[in-house]
Amino acid sequence: MNNWKYLSTALFLMLSYNLGIAQNSILWEISGNKLSSSSYLMGTLKFIGEKEFYLPEEVTDRLTSCKIFAIEDQIDHKAQHELNAALHFPKGQSLSTQLKPEEYSQVIQFFKKEFGISKATFEKKYSKMIPLALSITMTRLSLDENLKYYDIELLKFAKKNLIEAYSLESAEREAEAIRSFPMQDQIKALLHSIDNFEKQKQEFHALEIAYIQSDLDKVFEYTLHPTENNPAFIEEFYTKRNTELLPKIERMIHEGASFIAIGVAHLEGEKGLLSLLQSKGYTVSPIPIKK
16 A cells, blocks of 8 residues: 555644534534535545444445545555655655664664564665655554555445545645655654654554544544644645635535545644635534444
8 A cells, every 4th residue: 555545644633723613523514505415524534443444324324325426635546656756755865864873773773673674674665755654654554453544445435336436636736735844844753753652652543543433523632743733734734725625625515415535634623624614604514423
């Protein structure tokens, strides 16, 4: 599975804002504002442990009632190649050329101790990853189990039910957002993850549980370690993209009943999609998920 999938999982916004609505569900109904029928917005995790994976009946029922399905990412071969390139250093660069010698040694020792990965294996398989991608790969490796990818599972379900499927954004746009995170900030975040990895593992597991319990408020309580609350990255990766995604979502939901699955972080805050849809006159209502 492409490293982009590892990256996207943990990209959650950190700051909680008052939307005027309780964020107590992962699934939301969009209605009003002259819509001919309701549409649905689901906040997803990109990956989760196979044992924790749960696709609620409330989700599949709403999806089968829709004519259009959309996910955030393109997942075809060309798109994955573009995103993979964004997650790796250009030719001639690697972690060893960007980190101080003592920092690089710290990373090597960590991978050996935590995952049993030798220096030779690390340099062959991981040393070309940018620090942001490596931080998320560490979380994936720590799960030590098969993974499930919500966008892929939902896409399979949509195709099985003959629902038209689209992506909301090009791979090039996502790659541009990834590249906006300054390298020194990425390095700082990577070293922070290494220094606090036990806590990070515990919090990711707690986040998984909160997600399958459809407790979005609790999901948003957990800190985003890899981006270290970096305002520039949040602006580029979430705020600007949410503004760009909003008119695309509006066009889709006015064409007919639509089901939109997007990274859960895009729902959060006063600049999140839930709030933006409200500001345009739509009614957004949480759909209770049976535990």
